[in-house]
Amino acid sequence: MIFLYKILLQIILETRASSRGGYQGMTEELKIDNDQATKEMLEKNEYKYGFVTDIEQEIIPKGISEEVINFISKKKKEPKWLLDFRLKAYDKWLKMKEPSWAKLNIEPIDYDGISYFAAPKEMPKSLDDIDPEIIDTYNKLGIPLEEQKQLEGIAVDVVFDSVSLVTTFKDKLAKLGIIFCSFSEAVENHEELVKKYLGRVIPSGDNYFAALNAAVFTDGSFVYIPKGVKCPMELSTYFRINAEDTGQFERTLIIAEEGSSVSYLEGCTAPKRSTSQLHAACVELIAFDDATIKYSTIQNWYPGDKDGKGGIYNFVTKRGNCVGKNSRISWTQVETGSSITWKYPSCILTGDNSVGEFYSVALTNNRQQADTGTKMIHLGKNTKSTIVSKGISAGHGQNIYRGLVEVSKNASNARNYTVCDSILIGENCGAHTFPYIEVKNTTAQLEHEATTSKVGEDQIFYCQQRGMSEEDALSLIVNGFCKEVFKELPFEFAVEAERLLSVSLEGSVG
Amino acid sequence: MLEIINLHAEVEGQKILQGLSLKINKGEVHSIMGPNGSGKSTLASILAGKEDYDITDGDIIYNGESILELAPDERAQQGIFLAFQYPIEIPGVSNGYFLREAFNSINEARGGKPLKPVQFGKLAKEKIKMLKMDDSFLQRSLNEGFSGGEKKRNEILQMAILEPLLSILDETDSGLDIDALQIVANGVNSLRSKETSFLVITHYQRLLDYIVPDFVHVLVDGRIVKSGDKDLALELESKGYSWLEE
Numbered sequence: 046m047i048f049l050y051k052i053l054l055q056i057i058l059e060t061r062a063s064s065r066g067g068y069q070g071m072t073e074e075l076k077i078d079n080d081q082a083t084k085e086m087l088e089k090n091e092y093k094y095g096f097v098t099d100i101e102q103e104i105i106p107k108g109i110s111e112e113v114i115n116f117i118s119k120k121k122k123e124p125k126w127l128l129d130f131r132l133k134a135y136d137k138w139l140k141m142k143e144p145s146w147a148k149l150n151i152e153p154i155d156y157d158g159i160s161y162f163a164a165p166k167e168m169p170k171s172l173d174d175i176d177p178e179i180i181d182t183y184n185k186l187g188i189p190l191e192e193q194k195q196l197e198g199i200a201v202d203v204v205f206d207s208v209s210l211v212t213t214f215k216d217k218l219a220k221l222g223i224i225f226c227s228f229s230e231a232v233e234n235h236e237e238l239v240k241k242y243l244g245r246v247i248p249s250g251d252n253y254f255a256a257l258n259a260a261v262f263t264d265g266s267f268v269y270i271p272k273g274v275k276c277p278m279e280l281s282t283y284f285r286i287n288a289e290d291t292g293q294f295e296r297t298l299i300i301a302e303e304g305s306s307v308s309y310l311e312g313c314t315a316p317k318r319s320t321s322q323l324h325a326a327c328v329e330l331i332a333f334d335d336a337t338i339k340y341s342t343i344q345n346w347y348p349g350d351k352d353g354k355g356g357i358y359n360f361v362t363k364r365g366n367c368v369g370k371n372s373r374i375s376w377t378q379v380e381t382g383s384s385i386t387w388k389y390p391s392c393i394l395t396g397d398n399s400v401g402e403f404y405s406v407a408l409t410n411n412r413q414q415a416d417t418g419t420k421m422i423h424l425g426k427n428t429k430s431t432i433v434s435k436g437i438s439a440g441h442g443q444n445i446y447r448g449l450v451e452v453s454k455n456a457s458n459a460r461n462y463t464v465c466d467s468i469l470i471g472e473n474c475g476a477h478t479f480p481y482i483e484v485k486n487t488t489a490q491l492e493h494e495a496t497t498s499k500v501g502e503d504q505i506f507y508c509q510q511r512g513m514s515e516e517d518a519l520s521l522i523v524n525g526f527c528k529e530v531f532k533e534l535p536f537e538f539a540v541e542a543e544r545l546l547s548v549s550l551e552g553s554v555g
Numbered sequence: 556m557l558e559i560i561n562l563h564a565e566v567e568g569q570k571i572l573q574g575l576s577l578k579i580n581k582g583e584v585h586s587i588m589g590p591n592g593s594g595k596s597t598l599a600s601i602l603a604g605k606e607d608y609d610i611t612d613g614d615i616i617y618n619g620e621s622i623l624e625l626a627p628d629e630r631a632q633q634g635i636f637l638a639f640q641y642p643i644e645i646p647g648v649s650n651g652y653f654l655r656e657a658f659n660s661i662n663e664a665r666g667g668k669p670l671k672p673v674q675f676g677k678l679a680k681e682k683i684k685m686l687k688m689d690d691s692f693l694q695r696s697l698n699e700g701f702s703g704g705e706k707k708r709n710e711i712l713q714m715a716i717l718e719p720l721l722s723i724l725d726e727t728d729s730g731l732d733i734d735a736l737q738i739v740a741n742g743v744n745s746l747r748s749k750e751t752s753f754l755v756i757t758h759y760q761r762l763l764d765y766i767v768p769d770f771v772h773v774l775v776d777g778r779i780v781k782s783g784d785k786d787l788a789l790e791l792e793s794k795g796y797s798w799l800e801e
Contacts, residue, residue: 504643514628
């Protein structure tokens with residue numbers, strides 16, 4: 046025990062020393078490629094969230110083992126059943142192999158080169174206790190934590206590295222019977238609910254990264270909406286990875302009881318680092334009869350530099366189960382960051398008349414790679430699914446859409462509409478589509494449309510001739526392309542998404 | 556307003572403009588005619604600022620200053636407008652939105668404030684009426700699914716909304732029937748004033764019956780070989796170009 050603490054102390058001191066020299070956002074020189082007169086290779090990508098927050102953190106030694114898991118569980122004061130859940134998952138993970146079917150070019154991940162827990166040394170009991178550096182961080186990110194400045198109409202759960210720091214409006218929501226808190230807190234105060242639903246939608250053995258997550262997950266959000274309650278505010282979790290060489294493994298669970306509804310938004314950023322960081326999250330959604338869950342993500346993890354160094358590996362398992370009749374789950378995502386993205390937010394349409402939706406804009410620029418899509422599993426009767434996927438590739442980015450529409454034998458009258466469009470900006474990027482359709486019921490009706498086009502200099506010139514700058518022109522064209530997806534986002538975030546896309550596309554005109 | 560001095564331009568090593576000189580004063584309407592390959596569209600593109608061309612000699616002076624170094628959007632903001640021969644499409648971007656963005660960009664450069672959708676809508680609707688187009692067109696994606704004639708009318712609509720000082724019409728009459736021709740001509744004529752100038756590039760004399768020019772120039776092999784008034788256009792109609800090609 047004492048030995049462990051001595052090591053911790055050492056790590057803390059070393060980390061403090063190294064994190065002091067934080068990275069600042071750097072603008073790289075414009076490079077004009079003369080080979081292609083029309084293509085200006087601007088690799089300026091001002092990732093303005095690249096700063097590091099200098100605070101005292103506790104970071105456990107790198108590596109994964111039963112010991113580490115025990116430590117995490119003990120640190121969070123978890124009940125035994127949860128520790129068992131973790132250890133069983135770890136056991137499964139050890140027996141599994143990293144998947145390699147995705148069309149991704151990744152440096153092998155060193156699971157022992159990551160620390161699985163990082164938390165500010167002093168855990169805050171109220172907003173006043175939070176390290177001012179962190180408050181400042183969130184101010185910079187546009188998410189003021191101080192009471193007076195809190196965003197009206199949006200409750201935020203703030204997750205910094207491995208822990209949730211604060212959840213705003215928690216008490217106000219509690220009066221309606223709504224539980225919105227960190228996952229850790231839910232384990233402490235609403236154990237029965239967590240125990241009932243954890244792992245029901247994504248069993249630990251589902252896939253390699255889900256197993257890893259189930260073993261070492263640290264924190265995330267927990268949402269419970271009671272019967273008949275329509276949540277009056279947007280609920281949101283903001284994830285920020287700060288510490289170096291740590292992974293982030295959050296676990297989110299959202300339960301919507303009969304007749305309830307909730308709209309939830311997830312935002313994420315991370316500082317610029319020279320080595321990659323792993324983000325392997327698990328999100329489980331459960332909707333009962335007549336309930337609706339809307340889950341939106343604006344993902345802006347650090348995408349790596351123009352040569353693909355650094356950047357976040359975003360390997361996420363997200364799944365919703367439309368358990369009840371007439372239930373609906375919608376996933377809306379705008380993925381502009383992370384160097385490698387691997388995620389398929391999916392819907393299991395169990396209840397009759399249930400509806401699953403997936404709206405996605407995925408952008409890859411410079412050396413980013415994204416293998417993303419969705420799975421719609423039709424089980425009940427008269428189920429409907431809609432898939433709208435918009436891929437934008439620029440620079441040397443590789444964008445892959447992978448989708449599965451599965452209609453089981455008893456799923457009569459299933460309907461699916463899929464549209465999958467890609468635009469390519471420049472000469473060196475790629476877009477690939479792998480749609481899978483498995484239908485076992487003859488009454489199913491599926492529609493699939495796909496288009497691929499290139500943003501031409503002619504389109505840009507036309508806009509310029511009408512007074513718009515080159516960058517505004519590209520932004521206009523791309524936003525027009527993404528409109529169908531952006532209109533699914535909660536209003537405040539639609540504006541954010543458009544802006545984010547413009548920033549991420551800076552320098553990609555071709 | 557515009558002075559083109561001995562302009563030489565080439566693309567991928569091929570010489571297109573070979574010493575073109577032209578002077579356009581405020582309030583004048585000039586027409587350029589010429590056989591295929593003479594460089595008419597090249598001239599239009601170069602004036603608008605398209606970067607594909609190498610200017611090997613000469614200059615283009617607009618309102619007293621050379622514009623050779625200015626980007627297309629900068630030239631547009633100074634009041635230069637090009638009605639394209641082949642307008643492009645931008646799916647997902649509505650005409651209304653595009654027009655408003657264009658208007659606001661140019662208006663801002665002139666020191667004005669950006670217009671909100673409702674205010675802009677009012678302005679746009681008047682002009683749409685004048686060009687006998689349907690209101691619903693504002694919701695459609697830019698030029699997507701438009702007939703050739705509709706695209707050309709959309710160009711003139713944009714011109715009417717942006718109120719440029721120098722308008723270059725690149726074969727706007729191609730693909731138009733008589734009715735459309737008249738509507739387009741009306742649109743152009745409504746913008747004629749002491750402050751505005753026009754450069755009408757055309758193959759056929761017919762358009763010039765409706766948009767009567769002050770000067771007509773003939774472009775052959777990248778140079779202006781003859782200038783005259785509107786009667787020159789009629790002469791070309793009956794004689795063709797061969798008497799001018801050396």
